[in-house]
Amino acid sequence: MIGPISEVAASAPGRISVGAWPGLVLYRLLLNAHWMVLRALRLRKRTPQVPHSQSMRVLLTGTFYSESWILNHLKPLAASRLCAEIWLVTTIAIPPTEKVKVIHPPFWLIRCVGQVPARLIVFVVTAVRHRPDFVGGFHLLPNGLVALLLARFIGSWCVYFCGGGPREVEDGGFRSESRSLRFLKAPDAGLERKLLRAVDEIDLVITMGRGAQGFFRSRGVRSRNEVVPGGIDSLRFQFDDQPKKYDLILIGRLHPVKRIDLFLRTVRKLAETNPDVSAVVVGGGELESSLRGLAVELGVGDRVTFAGQQPDVGPWLAQSRVFVLTSESEGLSLALMEAMTAGLPCVVANVGEMGELVEHGSTGFLVDEDSPEAFCFFLEQLLSSESVREQFSMASKKAASRLTTAETAKRWDRIFGDFGYSSSAN
Secondary structure, X not given: OOHHXXXXXXXXXXXXXXXXXXXXXXXXXHHHHHHHHHHHHHOOOOOOOOOOOOOEEEEXXXXXXXXXXXXXXXXXXXXXXXXXXXXXXXXXXXXXXXXXXXXXXXXXXXXXXXXXXXXXXXXXXXXXXXXXXXEEEEOHHHHHHHHHHHHHHHOOEEEEEEOOHHXXXXXXHOOOOOHHHOOOOOOOHHHHHHHHHHHOOOOEEEEOOHHXXXXXXXXXXXXXXXXXXXXXXXHHHOOOOOOOOEEEEEEOOOOXXXXXXXXXXXXXXXXXXXXXXXXXXXXXXXXXXXXXXXXXXXXXXXXXXXXXXXXXXXXXHXXXXXXXXXXXXXXXXXXXXXXXXXXXXXXXXXXXXHHHOOOEOOOEEEEOXXXXXXXXXXXXXXXXXXXXXXXXXXXHHHHHHHHEHHHHHHHHHHHHHHOOOOOOOO
């Protein structure tokens, strides 16, 4: 047990409704069982045998909300000169990618046990059959925890991609976006300690920015922690000059954490001084119907286009002037990275890892207040002057250049090299 973790969030858990108790009890039992199995495996734990003259093989799984999100992590990883092969167990379709073999659970298994259990069963079978060098999961629950047990069982390294930031662990996952934790009605310090204890056992933690990295360090987690936010294929976002159809663009899932309602209220406020303002929301989700209704209620139904989920956001960015993100919580947003690669100035909520890429007053603006007035103050500065937008556009492209696929692949070269791998066998 690592010392600082025992002192984290010492306050008592909040009051839990009666209906939430079964889920909470099961959650605690599963985390306790996970720790007991991990301790048992630790008795036979051995340091992974690193073949110093060979590149490595990786097995990954996760719940992915978009094809672009996973590809922006997979492509740089596969592009590393030290990576020989990646197996990805998933239920979504992934375009053919060099070095990546996609494994889908069989339909009959999904019908029998459900998508997530079927995916994890295939993940376990694949790990035992192929014995990869690294076993990893995107998000801690349940993928990272399962990957940790698997890695210990087969004697491999474990890697956990913390795509959701500290909220995956903080307060027991109370503020995370995991649907499986909806029964949590209040922060729980005990659950947070259990999750941190598991993360401390993982060999490599990948965070999207320094904020999440600092969170784990401040909680006493000793795992190796590297910031690798993914990589953008910059060629996808090189456009000839196109007519601008939209003043504002927001890209994201239509989920409460994205606060699309705040974006719609910002459009209404902006329309008071910019009567011709137009906006587009690219993304799908559970709130689409209610948000469309809210747009009509606010009187901006004819100003806001709901484009739905799009396989390629590039053409939508090419038609837009300014990128906006009103999220309550973010890691280093992929949508933000893509928008800046496309050269859009950005006005975003100052949360999570946004400040890692957005330089206030240079590439865009960081908004500290959760109000339409605060967002409008900065948006008006960008929309009122084409020369100002062009200046910010050039700065955005320059800042995003360090997040290309090639540059991120170099980070993976260094990380795998530190684990003892080399490309001499290739």
